[in-house]
Amino acid sequence: MTLKDDLTALAERGTPRGALEVYEAASDEAAARIALSSIKERAGTAPRGRGRGWVAAAAAAALVAVAALGGVLYLGDREEPTSVASDGGDAAGISADVQAPQPSTDVRPEGIKGMEAVTNADVTRIGYVREDRDAPVDDEIPEPAPVYDRDGNQIAWWGYPLGWIDLETMADPSYDFEAEYREYLAIGEQIERSRTTLPSEPTG
Amino acid sequence: MSDRTVMHAADLSGFGQIYPALRRFAAVVADADMDPDDLVQEALARALRTGSFQDLSDPLAYLRQAVLNLRSNERRRRARARSHRTGLGLPATQDETYPSDLTDLLQLQPRDRAVLYLHEVEDMTYQAIAELMDEKEATVRGRATAARRRLRRGLEEET
Numbered sequence: 001m002t003l004k005d006d007l008t009a010l011a012e013r014g015t016p017r018g019a020l021e022v023y024e025a026a027s028d029e030a031a032a033r034i035a036l037s038s039i040k041e042r043a044g045t046a047p048r049g050r051g052r053g054w055v056a057a058a059a060a061a062a063l064v065a066v067a068a069l070g071g072v073l074y075l076g077d078r079e080e081p082t083s084v085a086s087d088g089g090d091a092a093g094i095s096a097d098v099q100a101p102q103p104s105t106d107v108r109p110e111g112i113k114g115m116e117a118v119t120n121a122d123v124t125r126i127g128y129v130r131e132d133r134d135a136p137v138d139d140e141i142p143e144p145a146p147v148y149d150r151d152g153n154q155i156a157w158w159g160y161p162l163g164w165i166d167l168e169t170m171a172d173p174s175y176d177f178e179a180e181y182r183e184y185l186a187i188g189e190q191i192e193r194s195r196t197t198l199p200s201e202p203t204g
Numbered sequence: 205m206s207d208r209t210v211m212h213a214a215d216l217s218g219f220g221q222i223y224p225a226l227r228r229f230a231a232v233v234a235d236a237d238m239d240p241d242d243l244v245q246e247a248l249a250r251a252l253r254t255g256s257f258q259d260l261s262d263p264l265a266y267l268r269q270a271v272l273n274l275r276s277n278e279r280r281r282r283a284r285a286r287s288h289r290t291g292l293g294l295p296a297t298q299d300e301t302y303p304s305d306l307t308d309l310l311q312l313q314p315r316d317r318a319v320l321y322l323h324e325v326e327d328m329t330y331q332a333i334a335e336l337m338d339e340k341e342a343t344v345r346g347r348a349t350a351a352r353r354r355l356r357r358g359l360e361e362e363t
Contacts (some may be wrong), residue, residue: 001305003320003324003355004324004325006306006309007232007309007317007320007321007324007325008325009305010231010232010306010309010310010317010321011229011232011321011325012228013231013240014231014239014240014241016223016224016227016240016241017241019216019219019220019223019224020216020220022223022227022244022245022248023219023223023248025245025249026244026245026246026249026252027249027252029245029246029249030249030250030252030253
């Protein structure tokens with residue numbers, strides 16, 4: 001074996017995922033980060049809607065697309081996927097007049113047994129949501145589930161399909177989860193439609 | 205068809221053309237237990253966060269450079285992930301073994317592997333590699349020489 005042979009063998013190790021899968025995952029990853037940056041921005045001083053261009057809208061859409069397809073939230077690196085909640089609590093919907101939910105009084109199971117690990121968008125925080133959340137019901141808006149730290153303190157909310165929502169964001173009177181959910185879902189459906197038609201369409 | 209759909213299709217088509225070469229390059233610079241596609245995906249994601257794929261004047265060169273730069277970030281990220289995984293009672297690492305020749309290659313610095321690969325397999329000149337890696341040509345030549353010397357030493361020790 002020559003050096004060139006060895007290098008070629010190294011270059012061809014493993015099974016490639018393929019351009020389409022990698023592109024869409026990268027697109028979703030970029031989109032998710034942009035979308036969640038937008039959420040963080042709103043949690044700060046920015047008025048609702050500021051800084052939202054088409055990229056952010058596409059970002060939100062792709063985030064929905066991933067979650068709707070049973071996507072995964074990767075914990076740190078992608079070796080051990082942690083399933084994103086296809087969930088959302090009792091699926092009873094959120095009353096439009098409830099603008100600032102209080103931290104949950106739900107009792108967390110002992111330890112992290114029965115809990116599902118989730119992280120925020122940039123993987124700087126980790127928390128746990130109950131695995132036994134009720135499944136979402138079609139056409140109903142899932143209620144965000146509390147995210148706990150290891151000591152049982154609620155540190156965030158987990159809202160399908162947005163993922164991690166900071167307590168401050170949820171408590172912000174201008175933040176409307178229901179509107180956000182509907183917006184994400186609508187754009188996500190558009191993106192999904194465009195994706196399903198792309199392979200057969202001419203590009204030139 | 206909307207403008208965005210056309211742009212998406214063009215981006216995807218463009219990426220599809222460079223993906224095989226980019227993936228091979230990522231496989232060379234990544235550690236043995238790294239998924240090369242993870243590096244490719246993250247490099248592309250970074251590019252897409254700042255604009256369209258079509259905005260890149262030389263996508264392959266840009267993404268190769270991004271893959272190289274991200275590789276060090278990847279190590280830090282993986283270290284952080286290992287601590288998370290340990291906390292969750294999950295296996296800390298994945299074991300992946302390779303024949304000794306590949307093991308020797310994997311013990312080189314990723315940038316040294318990149319130089320050898322681009323020169324030996326892709327027939328790139330040292331000047332072109334230097335531009336891609338944003339280093340001086342002399343540095344790149346030095347990397348190649350040192351890497352070959354180290355590989356020879358490893359071979360002699362084995363025999």
